[in-house]
Amino acid sequence: MQQVYDLAIIGGGINGCGIARDAAGRGYSVLLCEMDDLAAGTSSRSTKLIHGGLRYLEQLDFRLVREALTEREVLWRIAPHIVRPLRFVLPYRAGLRPAWMLRLGLFLYDHLGGRQRLPGTRVINLGTDAVGPPLRPGTFTTAFEYSDCWVDDARLVVLNARDAADRGTVVCTRTKALSAERGTESWRLVLIDGASGREETVAARTIVNAAGPWVEDVLQAGLGLKARGHVRLVQGSHIVTRKLFEHDRAYILQNPDGRVVFAIPYENDFTLIGTTDRDYAGDPGAVTATAEEVAYLCETASASFAQPIAPADVVWAYSGVRPLFDDGASEAKIASRDYVLEMDAGESAAPVLSVIGGKITTYRRLAEAALGRLAPHLEPREGLAAGWTAREPLPGGNFDPDDAMSLSRQLQRRYPFLTERHAQRLVRAYGTRAATILGSARSLDDLGRPFGATLSEAEVRHLVDNEWARTADDVVWRRSKLGLRLSQEQIGVLDDWMRRNMPDAQSSADRTRA
Ligand SMILES: Cc1cc2nc3c(=O)[nH]c(=O)nc-3n(C[C@H](O)[C@H](O)[C@H](O)COP(=O)(O)OP(=O)(O)OC[C@H]3O[C@@H](n4cnc5c(N)ncnc54)[C@H](O)[C@@H]3O)c2cc1C
Numbered sequence: 001m002q003q004v005y006d007l008a009i010i011g012g013g014i015n016g017c018g019i020a021r022d023a024a025g026r027g028y029s030v031l032l033c034e035m036d037d038l039a040a041g042t043s044s045r046s047t048k049l050i051h052g053g054l055r056y057l058e059q060l061d062f063r064l065v066r067e068a069l070t071e072r073e074v075l076w077r078i079a080p081h082i083v084r085p086l087r088f089v090l091p092y093r094a095g096l097r098p099a100w101m102l103r104l105g106l107f108l109y110d111h112l113g114g115r116q117r118l119p120g121t122r123v124i125n126l127g128t129d130a131v132g133p134p135l136r137p138g139t140f141t142t143a144f145e146y147s148d149c150w151v152d153d154a155r156l157v158v159l160n161a162r163d164a165a166d167r168g169t170v171v172c173t174r175t176k177a178l179s180a181e182r183g184t185e186s187w188r189l190v191l192i193d194g195a196s197g198r199e200e201t202v203a204a205r206t207i208v209n210a211a212g213p214w215v216e217d218v219l220q221a222g223l224g225l226k227a228r229g230h231v232r233l234v235q236g237s238h239i240v241t242r243k244l245f246e247h248d249r250a251y252i253l254q255n256p257d258g259r260v261v262f263a264i265p266y267e268n269d270f271t272l273i274g275t276t277d278r279d280y281a282g283d284p285g286a287v288t289a290t291a292e293e294v295a296y297l298c299e300t301a302s303a304s305f306a307q308p309i310a311p312a313d314v315v316w317a318y319s320g321v322r323p324l325f326d327d328g329a330s331e332a333k334i335a336s337r338d339y340v341l342e343m344d345a346g347e348s349a350a351p352v353l354s355v356i357g358g359k360i361t362t363y364r365r366l367a368e369a370a371l372g373r374l375a376p377h378l379e380p381r382e383g384l385a386a387g388w389t390a391r392e393p394l395p396g397g398n399f400d401p402d403d404a405m406s407l408s409r410q411l412q413r414r415y416p417f418l419t420e421r422h423a424q425r426l427v428r429a430y431g432t433r434a435a436t437i438l439g440s441a442r443s444l445d446d447l448g449r450p451f452g453a454t455l456s457e458a459e460v461r462h463l464v465d466n467e468w469a470r471t472a473d474d475v476v477w478r479r480s481k482l483g484l485r486l487s488q489e490q491i492g493v494l495d496d497w498m499r500r501n502m503p504d505a506q507s508s509a510d511r512t513r514a
Contacts, residue, residue: 002203003202003203004186004205005031005204006023006204006205006206006378007019007029007030007031007204007206007378008033008177008187008189008204008207008208009032009033010033010208010210011032011033011041011208011211011214011355012033012034012039012157012161012171013041013212014039014043014156014157014160014360015043015212015363016032016034016211016355017038017157017160018160018363018364018366019208019355019370019371020160020161020164020169020171021160021164021167021389022368023164023367023371024163024168025163025384025388026371026383026386027381028378028383030164030169031169031172032161032169032170033172033176033177034172034174035175036174037469037471037478038154038158038467038468039157039158041213041214041285041320042212042284042320042321042322043153043154043156043212044154044157044477045153045236045238045320046153047236047238047264047274048150048153048264048272048360049148049262049361050148050149050150050151050360051148052065052066052109052112052113052148052361053065053337054090054106054252054260056068057105058105059334061338062112064336064362065108065109065112065113066112066113067365068113069112069114069115070113071361071364071365072115073115074364074390075156075361077393078389078392078393078394078397079156079159079393079394079431080397080399080400080401080404080431081396081429082152082155082156082397082428082429082431083150083151083156084149084150084401085118085147085148085149086147086148086150086249086250087119087145087146087147087248087250088146088147088148088249088250088251088262089143089145089250089251090102090106090143090144090146091126091139091142091143091251091304092142092144093140093254095256096254099142102144103144106144106146107121110146115147118147119147120146121144121146121147122144123143124143124144125141126140130246130247131247131251134245134305134306134307135251135304136303136305136306137306140304151360152429153360155478156360156363158467158479159395159397160363161468162394162395162466163395166395172191172193173468173470174193174194174195174470175191175193175194176192177218179222179224180222182224184349186203186350187203187207187350188202189201189202189204205350205377205378206350206351206374206378207223207350207352207353208352208353208355208374209352212284212321214284215231215323215356216229219354225352228342230326230340230356231323231325231326232326232332233279234279234280234321234332234335235276235279235287235322236274236275236320237274237289237293237317237318237320238297238317238318238319239273239297239298239316240266240271240272240314240317241271241273242313242315243265243266243268243269243270244263244301244305244307244309248265250262250264251263253303255300258333259333261273261274261275261300261301263301267481267484268421269484270315270484273297273300274297276296277332279332284321287321288319291311294311294314294317295311298310298311316484323356323357324336336357337357337359339357339358339359339362339366339369340357341353341354341356341369341373342354343373345377351377353370353374364389367389368389371386372386395431395433396431396432397431397432399432404428407427407432411423411427411434414435414438415441417441417442417443417444425454425480426438429480437458438458439458441458444456446458447459451490451497452487452490453482453486453490455475455482455486460475460497463479464502467479471498472491472492472495472498473491473495475494475498476494
């Protein structure tokens with residue numbers, strides 16, 4: 001008899017993978033399909049902040065800000081390898097937001113949401129603090145400094161998928177949900193394997209439509225339901241330059257147009273600058289940073305930094321599409337970042353839950369809310385109680401957040417052939433699981449073929465076997481950001497090697513269903 005899954009989840013971004021993890025832990029049977037690579041959509045293209053969103057206070061979005069602020073320390077605790085605290089410097093600029101408003105906003109920020117370990121706000125004198133000199137002389141004298149967290153967004157997605165799979169979820173990447181037939185008790189969902197073109201039909205009691213910017217396409221073209229037109233697609237782009245400052249704090253820069261732009265220390269040697277906000281109408285899969293956006297980000301940074309930057313300084317740019325709930329806001333920048341769950345369920349029709357909007361920051365709470373909505377439509381199962389995802393670490397995250405440095409030193413002691421940077425990179429990506437990649441190696445040679453920038457065959461094999469990596473792009477742009485350090489030629493060599501040595505790597509994930 002064919003298995004009937006409790007949940008079939010469409011979309012392997014942060015929301016789909018977060019829901020899969022939570023559901024699997026609660027004992028539900030789950031299948032997740034992703035038409036591309038995990039996190040290939042919006043979830044690898046964010047600013048990578050776990051933040052309350054200081055700006056959302058201006059829109060009086062207190063519910064969202066409180067929930068998001070509380071999530072900072074929760075996510076830091078369950079994933080201290082890929083989440084870490086970051087201090088933000090907000091220079092005061094005469095003629096823009098008044099100082100009293102910044103003070104009030106930061107007071108609320110410090111007190112709204114369960115802050116225990118992150119330090120609070122302080123005022124700094126830019127004439128004496130190390131964050132002053134990189135700024136444009138004569139423009140700023142005072143700044144406020146506050147806490148948020150940074151996250152490797154794409155790895156957060158993959159680790160949720162890994163944990164979901166470890167708890168029984170069937171994860172099929174490169175597998176598109178094509179169409180579905182709705183029954184009274186269950187759905188019959190047709191999936192197509194992108195590599196072989198093979199179609200397969202699976203049965204599920206409920207469908208979760210977590211297709212991000214494609215959520216309405218899936219509803220209409222895939223499930224044959226009417227979309228309510230509640231999604232507003234808003235493009236946001238980022239640029240990456242060689243590092244613009246030496247210290248480890250980020251800047252939040254006010255622009256005269258009322259927007260803020262972040263300049264964040266990135267991957268040790270770079271600065272990440274973003275983002276933009278503009279309505280988007282095209283194919284979400286084809287979005288790229290426009291010349292106009294790149295110029296805007298360069299101008300904003302140049303207005304604040306001592307060293308101006310130009311498009312020629314940009315070493316990488318990326319763009320993503322926010323699938324926001326359309327609250328009727330006039331401008332893209334003020335459209336709410338909160339999430340909405342739309343349930344379509346009738347007396348005699350299997351339900352589908354569509355996820356609209358949301359943030360990386362609030363994915364775990366969104367997953368809890370989604371399962372709260374689905375629970376009445378599912379048989380109770382034996383599993384962990386609601387709320388478990390706030391306590392159980394993600395894979396590799398089972399260590400004290402304060403011990404990240406000592407974990408990396410331990411790794412170097414055990415594997416003395418690693419440089420400090422290499423050990424740190426592995427710990428920041430894999431946490432306590434870094435040693436599983438290195439195994440019994442006694443030298444770099446034992447890790448197999450080197451691909452450059454400390455990427456080894458052993459690591460690539462680990463990513464294929466455990467993290468659904470199928471192409472060089474998956475490895476260098478989502479499982480890591482080594483694409484910033486490897487040349488096009490080196491990436492081509494890796495791609496060739498993966499095709500020749502791991503033919504499975506190019507097809508979908510049958511193997512990972514075991
Ligand atoms: C520029 C920018 C900056 C941001 N910065 C932040 C930030 O700093 N902090 C923060 O918390 N949030 C941030 N966000 C918001 C956050 O990135 C998104 O809310 C979140 O990633 C959305 O995740 P998702 O899972 O809903 O969508 P996605 O990540 O897009 O996932 C949907 C997936 O569904 C798949 N899919 C679509 N159709 C099908 C189908 N038919 N079959 C199978 N699979 C399908 C797609 O391939 C895609 O991978 C930012 C967003 C943008 C654009």
